[in-house]
Amino acid sequence: MKILVCISHVPDTTSKINFTENNSKFDKNGVQFIINPNDEFGLTRAIWFKEKNNASVDVINVGLQETEPTLRKALAIGADKAIRINIEPTDSSVVAKSISDYISDNNYDLIIAGRESIDYNGGMVPGMISALTKINFIDKCIDLNISENSVLASREIDGGMENISTSLPLIIGGQKGLVEENDLKIPNMRGIMMARKKELLVLDPGDYTDTLKTDNFEKPEPKGEVTLVSPDEVEKLIELLNNEAKAI
Amino acid sequence: MGILIFAETYKGEFKKDSYELASYAYEIASEKGSSVTAICFNAVNPESLSNYGVNKIINCSNEELKDFDVTIYSDCISETFALENSNILILSSSSNSKYLGGVLAIKLNAGYATNVISKPSFSNGLSLRRNTFTNKAFENVNILTENSIIGLSKNSFGLKEKNVKSEIEDKKFDIGSAANKVTSIEKMSSKVTIADADIVVSGGRGLKGPENWNLIEDLAEVLGAATACSKPVSDLGWRPHSEHVGQTGKPVSSNLYIAIGISGAIQHLAGVNSSKTKVVINTDPDAPFFKAADYGIVGDAFDVVPKLIQKLKDFKSTNN
Numbered sequence: 001m002k003i004l005v006c007i008s009h010v011p012d013t014t015s016k017i018n019f020t021e022n023n024s025k026f027d028k029n030g031v032q033f034i035i036n037p038n039d040e041f042g043l044t045r046a047i048w049f050k051e052k053n054n055a056s057v058d059v060i061n062v063g064l065q066e067t068e069p070t071l072r073k074a075l076a077i078g079a080d081k082a083i084r085i086n087i088e089p090t091d092s093s094v095v096a097k098s099i100s101d102y103i104s105d106n107n108y109d110l111i112i113a114g115r116e117s118i119d120y121n122g123g124m125v126p127g128m129i130s131a132l133t134k135i136n137f138i139d140k141c142i143d144l145n146i147s148e149n150s151v152l153a154s155r156e157i158d159g160g161m162e163n164i165s166t167s168l169p170l171i172i173g174g175q176k177g178l179v180e181e182n183d184l185k186i187p188n189m190r191g192i193m194m195a196r197k198k199e200l201l202v203l204d205p206g207d208y209t210d211t212l213k214t215d216n217f218e219k220p221e222p223k224g225e226v227t228l229v230s231p232d233e234v235e236k237l238i239e240l241l242n243n244e245a246k247a248i
Numbered sequence: 249m250g251i252l253i254f255a256e257t258y259k260g261e262f263k264k265d266s267y268e269l270a271s272y273a274y275e276i277a278s279e280k281g282s283s284v285t286a287i288c289f290n291a292v293n294p295e296s297l298s299n300y301g302v303n304k305i306i307n308c309s310n311e312e313l314k315d316f317d318v319t320i321y322s323d324c325i326s327e328t329f330a331l332e333n334s335n336i337l338i339l340s341s342s343s344n345s346k347y348l349g350g351v352l353a354i355k356l357n358a359g360y361a362t363n364v365i366s367k368p369s370f371s372n373g374l375s376l377r378r379n380t381f382t383n384k385a386f387e388n389v390n391i392l393t394e395n396s397i398i399g400l401s402k403n404s405f406g407l408k409e410k411n412v413k414s415e416i417e418d419k420k421f422d423i424g425s426a427a428n429k430v431t432s433i434e435k436m437s438s439k440v441t442i443a444d445a446d447i448v449v450s451g452g453r454g455l456k457g458p459e460n461w462n463l464i465e466d467l468a469e470v471l472g473a474a475t476a477c478s479k480p481v482s483d484l485g486w487r488p489h490s491e492h493v494g495q496t497g498k499p500v501s502s503n504l505y506i507a508i509g510i511s512g513a514i515q516h517l518a519g520v521n522s523s524k525t526k527v528v529i530n531t532d533p534d535a536p537f538f539k540a541a542d543y544g545i546v547g548d549a550f551d552v553v554p555k556l557i558q559k560l561k562d563f564k565s566t567n568n
Contacts, residue, residue, distance in 0.1 A: 013495055013515045017384040026381075037496045092360075093353065118495055120387075121380050123362050127318075127350020136427040137318055139347040142489075156490065157316075157433070158343050159441030166428045173347075176496055181483050211359035215375060215388040220521075226528070226538050231547030234556045237527070238563050240543055245525040247504035248447070248471065248560075 001055040003046045006099055006113035007074055008036035009067035023216040035070055038114025042174030044184055045144060046112055047078040056080050062095045064088050075195035076187030087205035094208045096128030101206050103133050115140050115173035126173040135169050142177030249282040250334040254325055256342055260292035265340035267300045271408040272400055273338050274301025276367060287328045289313045298414035305416045316344050317426040318351055324421045326355040337397045342443060349399055358395035365404040382495050383521035402501050445474035447504040452478040454509020454549055458486035463553045470560045478510045494519035508549050512537025
């Protein structure tokens with residue numbers, strides 16, 4: 001089984017968010033970058049298939065050279081090979097088209113992408129890849145079991161989950177549940193050493209047109225002071241929620 | 249210009265999101281001198297959309313469309329989009345609509361903006377304001393393509409009744425077989441889901457253990473709210489993962505979010521920040537959540553919450 005995991009290079013979850021160039025770009029200064037958490041759950045499940053089912057695991061990122069440490073981390077966790085499409089991703093459709101073109105030239109049985117990245121929150125790349133490659137798709141996948149060609153998966157729906165039977169090839173939008181938080185792997189020294197020797201292929205991008213353009217970013221207004229209510233006067237909170245916030 | 253909305257149903261009844269999409273679409277259409285068409289699947293009361301400004305309602309009622317399927321549904325929607333000469337498709341932020349969005353963006357050759365919180369401005373193409381960086385920032389974005397898909401963030405527009413004359417078309421599609429077979433659906437026992445709730449009551453490690461969750465559940469019941477929890481609580485196994493809200497869990501954009509015994513780590517706040525009113529109850533006055541909340545009580549949940557439940561019951565009985 002050949003698996004491709006799409007890796008988004010995102011600011012650490014605790015990063016302060018600032019913008020630069022007239023608020024048109026995210027300010028990367030002093031920011032620590034990580035594997036997008038939704039992608040990391042998928043990567044960890046892919047490594048599990050590698051250990052149990054002898055699958056091969058490639059990772060792909062659409063980004064400039066600055067994303068290579070993130071790809072090396074994925075290799076250190078256990079991926080076999082990394083691919084980087086050398087273009088600054090300004091639009092989800094460009095990311096999806098770049099990855100789809102790579103998939104069309106290199107057949108994969110399973111493609112895993114996070115259900116959304118925690119930076120731009122587009123949440124559309126896995127669905128776009130599915131429509132572009134005409135490969136079957138399960139979004140918000142929280143359980144994935146594969147034997148031979150048959151797949152049993154679960155998908156999170158609003159207020160519950162749906163159990164699905166399907167077959168390979170398949171694209172999934174991954175998230176927590178594919179593996180648990182405790183299953184995530186921290187690269188060890190041997191993994192890091194081996195990752196240095198693994199192949200990191202850099203490919204030129206195709207010619208794609210953006211469908212969206214950012215005018216600018218804005219940060220929310222600083223929040224006003226919290227209104228504190230004494231624990232002995234909870235009725236006052238109810239009154240505020242009713243009359244002021246009109247929330248109950 | 250033509251606007252198409254995908255009006256989702258649950259067991260045949262429209263979800264509240266569908267009426268919000270209709271209200272939103274009607275305002276755009278009336279500003280542009282256009283009209284609103286809705287597509288829905290197996291709706292039992294399609295005519296109710298005419299109370300929110302929808303002029304044409306296309307109800308697809310094949311038995312095969314009973315279970316959601318991304319390929320079949322997206323085929324029906326894109327076919328309708330073309331037949332109706334639409335150029336704007338409006339989707340909600342539900343799991344199924346987000347599932348469809350990326351697929352439809354390719355099928356319709358459309359720019360797709362998600363988590364949208366404003367009406368479009370047409371002064372320079374089509375521009376929109378959306379939440380990004382998990383609610384830590386806004387993005388003003390331009391759609392550059394002729395067709396557009398707007399994914400509206402829940403509760404960002406509200407419901408606006410508008411009675412219009414409408415036409416209902418019962419439509420049968422020629423559909424193929426689904427590649428994904430749904431073998432079973434497991435629904436949570438709780439009555440209100442986090443995605444659909446107007447009020448969410450959420451508990452953190454401050455509750456000391458799963459045995460104390462009756463406090464959260466009882467408060468949620470009085471308020472008709474959904475229950476949720478912080479990440480450490482789901483990691484500890486006190487509550488199911490499906491209740492975890494925050495950056496890597498479920499997003500919350502309710503009208504009211506009540507956090508009990510949750511300190512307010514940046515990842516948690518990011519996931520719940522788009523809720524309109526936030527209340528925190530915590531023993532630690534320095535908990536970061538107090539900086540993000542609108543109302544707060546510095547106090548022990550085991551003391552405050554039972555009092556709150558009692559007073560809310562009194563309030564509800566005199567106000568209903």
